Amino acid sequence: MAEQLHGQPLLRVTGLRKAFGAVQATNNVNIDVRAGEIHALIGPNGAGKSTLISQICGEQMPDSGSIFLDGRDVTSSAAFARARLGLGRSFQITELCADFTALENVVLSVMLRKGRPFGCWGNPRHDEALVAEARTQLAHVGLSSREQVAVADLAHGEKRQLELAVALARRPRLLLLDEPMAGMGAEESASMTRLLRSMKGYYGILLVEHDMDAVFALADRISVLVYGRTIFTGTPDEVRRHPEVRAAYLGEDHALQPALAATTPGEVHAHT
Numbered sequence: 001m002a003e004q005l006h007g008q009p010l011l012r013v014t015g016l017r018k019a020f021g022a023v024q025a026t027n028n029v030n031i032d033v034r035a036g037e038i039h040a041l042i043g044p045n046g047a048g049k050s051t052l053i054s055q056i057c058g059e060q061m062p063d064s065g066s067i068f069l070d071g072r073d074v075t076s077s078a079a080f081a082r083a084r085l086g087l088g089r090s091f092q093i094t095e096l097c098a099d100f101t102a103l104e105n106v107v108l109s110v111m112l113r114k115g116r117p118f119g120c121w122g123n124p125r126h127d128e129a130l131v132a133e134a135r136t137q138l139a140h141v142g143l144s145s146r147e148q149v150a151v152a153d154l155a156h157g158e159k160r161q162l163e164l165a166v167a168l169a170r171r172p173r174l175l176l177l178d179e180p181m182a183g184m185g186a187e188e189s190a191s192m193t194r195l196l197r198s199m200k201g202y203y204g205i206l207l208v209e210h211d212m213d214a215v216f217a218l219a220d221r222i223s224v225l226v227y228g229r230t231i232f233t234g235t236p237d238e239v240r241r242h243p244e245v246r247a248a249y250l251g252e253d254h255a256l257q258p259a260l261a262a263t264t265p266g267e268v269h270a271h272t
């Protein structure tokens with residue numbers, strides 16, 4: 001594990017810039033994610049986090065700068081090509097099939113990974129290998145007992161767990177998680193924090209999240225984005241102590257203040 005953490009980064013972003021008119025959404029962003037680490041990306045509203053994630057996925061093209069996956073330059077590659085190289089993203093709830101069960105959604109994702117066309121080769125619900133693999137992913141995210149429930153009837157937190165299972169079914173090496181705790185109550189958030197902690201070491205994870213208790217409980221390293229620039233990257237303790245980070249947040253994002261005030265990671269584990 002220690003070796004994994006110090007190998008070549010799975011993801012390297014250098015000098016990434018993207019402007020929308022006069023707004024410089026990302027302005028020389030540098031960040032890397034190593035195999036097995038959870039690297040959190042934090043920043044005030046409008047800092048450029050979503051724009052950065054879109055560029056890493058290939059949904060938006062940068063004006064300049066470079067993106068490397070496993071040492072390979074993918075700056076101009078299409079989103080599907082990046083996915084094939086092991087880049088996964090947590091899907092938005094709206095992209096789950098609401099009328100299908102949890103199990104069927106994961107089966108569909110496994111089929112997509114295998115390049116199996118829908119509507120061919122009979123009913124996928126009866127394909128034991130497909131279903132077994134989907135069940136394994138549901139078990140990983142703690143949804144085994146809910147496999148036959150339609151997405152529309154799942155609780156909010158369960159839908160977010162299902163998004164993860166759908167993403168994991170593609171067997172990514174690097175996962176981009178865009179606000180997995182969004183809209184969750186304290187209990188759901190604690191459960192998602194436990195789930196992400198259990199995944200640590202198996203995937204490189206770039207985690208964008210406003211829930212600072214979760215970020216400081218989970219992250220190996222944290223990058224801080226302000227006005228499109230990465231102003232600091234370091235361990236949670238280094239981030240807490242950094243004067244520029246404190247200045248960027250104090251008065252702007254109250255959510256970070258308790259996390260910044262804590263002196264040891266144990267003190268911010270409200271979600272464990």
Ligand SMILES: Nc1ncnc2c1ncn2[C@@H]1O[C@H](COP(=O)(O)OP(=O)(O)OP(=O)(O)O)[C@@H](O)[C@H]1O
Pocket residue numbers: 020023024025043044045046047048049050051052
């Ligand atoms: N498609 C777009 N067209 C114009 N401006 C945009 C577009 N997308 C983002 N922006 C602007 O770029 C800046 C960065 O936005 P972005 O959504 O990436 O920030 P963020 O850190 O994800 O914010 P939040 O935490 O609120 O989600 C903002 O000023 C935003 O208004």
